[in-house]
Amino acid sequence: MPSNKGKHTFSDPLPQIEYSGFKDIEKVDMSQIQKTSEEFASKVLGHGLSFRLLSVRMKSIHKVENNQKFEIHVAIEGVGKIRSAEVTDKNIFKALDLACKKLLVEVQKER
Numbered sequence: 001m002p003s004n005k006g007k008h009t010f011s012d013p014l015p016q017i018e019y020s021g022f023k024d025i026e027k028v029d030m031s032q033i034q035k036t037s038e039e040f041a042s043k044v045l046g047h048g049l050s051f052r053l054l055s056v057r058m059k060s061i062h063k064v065e066n067n068q069k070f071e072i073h074v075a076i077e078g079v080g081k082i083r084s085a086e087v088t089d090k091n092i093f094k095a096l097d098l099a100c101k102k103l104l105v106e107v108q109k110e111r
Contacts, residue, residue, distance in 0.1 A: 014038060014041045014042065014045070014054075015041060015045075015050075015051050015052050015053055015054055016052065016053050016054070017034070017037050017038065017041060017053075017054045017055075017056065018053060018054070018055045018056070019033070019034075019037075019056050019057075019058075020055075020056075020057045020058070021057050021058040021059055021060075022058050024060075025058075025092075029092070029093075032093060033056070033092070033093070033096060036093070036096055036097060036100065037054060037056050037096070037100075040054070040074070040100040040103075040104070041054050043100075043104060044076060044103075044104065044107055047104075047107055047108060049076075049078065049107050049110070050078065050079075051076040051077055051078040052077055052078065052079075053076070053077040054074070054075070054076050055073075055074070055075040055076075055077070056072070056073075056074055056096070057072070057073040057074075057075075058070055058071070058072055058073075058092065059071040059073075061088065067090070068090065069088050069089065069090050070088065070089060070090070070091075070092040070095050071086065071087075071088045071095070072086065072087050072088075072089075072092070072095040072096050072098075072099045073085075073086045073099070074086075074096070074099040074100055074103050075103075076103065076107075083103060083106055083107065084103065085099045085100075085102035085103035085106065086099060087099040087102065
């Protein structure tokens with residue numbers, strides 16, 4: 001029988017996820033942002049790192065029509081340590097995905 005040690009299942013509760021800076025984001029877009037964040041939290045837990053809070057912050061920069069950029073800051077707070085990553089891109093979903101991947105690489109290095 002395979003071991004589930006260090007594996008996260010979707011039946012396990014996720015840590016708290018906190019969003020800020022997303023008040024002007026469309027509801028359908030926010031749903032995708034939440035889904036991506038939850039999947040990221042599951043991946044981190046699957047690597048055996050427990051944490052109490054995932055913080056996802058967005059800041060719009062260069063608010064010029066057809067040239068807006070989004071700065072995404074993702075942080076996980078564990079016991080006594082905060083790990084974070086930041087990415088800026090014109091595509092909010094790409095920025096979130098890249099920030100999550102960047103942070104996951106950092107988590108994997110520690111394991």
